[in-house]
Amino acid sequence: MAVTEIKKGVYWVGAVDWNIRSFHGPTFTTPYGTTYNSYLIVDEQITLVDAVYTPFAQELIDHIAEIIDPTTIDNVVVNHIETDHAGALPNIMALNPGARMFATNNAKVGLAKHFDQDWDITVVKSGDTLKTGKYTLSFLEAPMLHWPDSMFTYIGELKLLMPNDAFGQHYASNFRFDDQVNFNHVMDEARKYYANILNPFSKLVLKKLAEVESLGLEIDMIAPSHGIIWRQNPDKILQAYSGWAKGESAKKVVILYDTMWESTTKLAKAFMEGITEAGVEAALYQVSKTDHNDILTDVINASAVLIGSSTVNNNILPSLSPILDELVGLKAPGKIGLAFGSQGWAGGAVKTIEQRLTEAGVEMHGPAFVVKWLPNGEELQRAKELGKEIAMQVVHS
Ligand code: FEO
Numbered sequence: 001m002a003v004t005e006i007k008k009g010v011y012w013v014g015a016v017d018w019n020i021r022s023f024h025g026p027t028f029t030t031p032y033g034t035t036y037n038s039y040l041i042v043d044e045q046i047t048l049v050d051a052v053y054t055p056f057a058q059e060l061i062d063h064i065a066e067i068i069d070p071t072t073i074d075n076v077v078v079n080h081i082e083t084d085h086a087g088a089l090p091n092i093m094a095l096n097p098g099a100r101m102f103a104t105n106n107a108k109v110g111l112a113k114h115f116d117q118d119w120d121i122t123v124v125k126s127g128d129t130l131k132t133g134k135y136t137l138s139f140l141e142a143p144m145l146h147w148p149d150s151m152f153t154y155i156g157e158l159k160l161l162m163p164n165d166a167f168g169q170h171y172a173s174n175f176r177f178d179d180q181v182n183f184n185h186v187m188d189e190a191r192k193y194y195a196n197i198l199n200p201f202s203k204l205v206l207k208k209l210a211e212v213e214s215l216g217l218e219i220d221m222i223a224p225s226h227g228i229i230w231r232q233n234p235d236k237i238l239q240a241y242s243g244w245a246k247g248e249s250a251k252k253v254v255i256l257y258d259t260m261w262e263s264t265t266k267l268a269k270a271f272m273e274g275i276t277e278a279g280v281e282a283a284l285y286q287v288s289k290t291d292h293n294d295i296l297t298d299v300i301n302a303s304a305v306l307i308g309s310s311t312v313n314n315n316i317l318p319s320l321s322p323i324l325d326e327l328v329g330l331k332a333p334g335k336i337g338l339a340f341g342s343q344g345w346a347g348g349a350v351k352t353i354e355q356r357l358t359e360a361g362v363e364m365h366g367p368a369f370v371v372k373w374l375p376n377g378e379e380l381q382r383a384k385e386l387g388k389e390i391a392m393q394v395v396h397s
Helices: 054-065 089-095 105-115 183-214 234-245 263-277 292-300 318-330 349-359 377-395
Strands: 004-007 010-012 015-017 034-036 039-042 046-049 075-077 100-103 120-123 129-131 136-141 151-155 160-162 252-258 281-286 304-309 336-343 369-372
Touching: 015 054, 054 089, 075 089, 089 105, 100 105, 105 120, 183 234, 183 292, 183 318, 252 263, 252 292, 252 318, 252 377, 263 281, 263 304, 263 336, 263 369, 263 377, 281 292, 292 318, 304 318, 304 349, 304 377, 318 349, 336 349, 336 377, 369 377
Parallel strands: 046 075, 075 100, 100 120, 252 281, 252 304, 304 336, 336 369
Antiparallel strands: 004 010, 010 039, 015 034, 039 046, 129 136, 136 151, 151 160
16 A cells, blocks of 8 residues: 655555454454554654554565665654554564664553563653654653553644544555545444443543643644544544543434344334334344444444343343443443343343443343243333333433
8 A cells, every 4th residue: 555645754654454354353343454554754863653563564664665764763652552553563673773662651561571672662751752853743641542551642843643543443445534535434433443442441531632632732633543544524533532432422222132032022123113103213233143343332322222132041142241241341321221031931131131231331221121931912012112211211311
């Protein structure tokens, strides 16, 4: 993919990973691939901001070689030590053994454990700067956005923010900028990224956004470490992050369930009927048939979540366990919840669902809705009424 000058003297030299379909092990599906963005600042001193995932190391070096001799790098800024951004550091440092590295203290500790190399690492804190010639790189620590070592790098002269994972998206493209691609699609992927990675750290996101504002940083381009660079709409992604971090949610209900013999499906559809009669948008997912990250994204952005399961071995169906585990980790405070399901001689599924929803911070609407074996007409009518009741609560929330 072509090297791109994103600002005067600043080049995208990263890699596009068209074929990755699962990130962070099995936890994040990436149907549109991703990119590992690395930026080369050509000034009196040459500075590389972040590297790429290890298998793309040669691609990074080849891209750098299109602009400068890749053995002439003076500084390497490590905004984040996760392998997708630091994996190629040994390759870069092998070519530039005298280069100075700049990273947070947490990153320095992590780099030692990851690479066991004797690199010349300068620990930086928020407010520290690096003058490279006509440009000044300012560092802003961003712990837990999303690792303890995370950091943003800002170039005031260019109004350019390089915040690593923050504001990124898993979105491979032959283009680099938001005005060159389907903007709504990129925003959807940014929302998925936020919901599935940053949502547990929303309070810290709000604090960081406030800090950026209080510092008066002028930003007209945000160049994250994954996906598309925001040059036309940096304000839109900043505003979107603010809303997501505040937990602003759509007036929408998400119903997710799994079933053995369709009794729970019937209940899910009855809830849906009631919600629809109340004029509220709803989505329905059978979890074993749907991408779990898409479901979680929808849940995080909805006002209410109804989760149903048949009971098997006194518990939920196994297909629901991963998504409930992830929801507990991602957190979903301020939402209305309800557990429902069918059971035979023994119950247990709804108890697990209620417990997990409560752990995720969801407020239960009321007692779980359970039927024995198959729901009859009266029970389906009650489910419909309950759906309507929850929808009205969503409207007035
Ligand atoms: Fe936290 Fe893109 O790595």
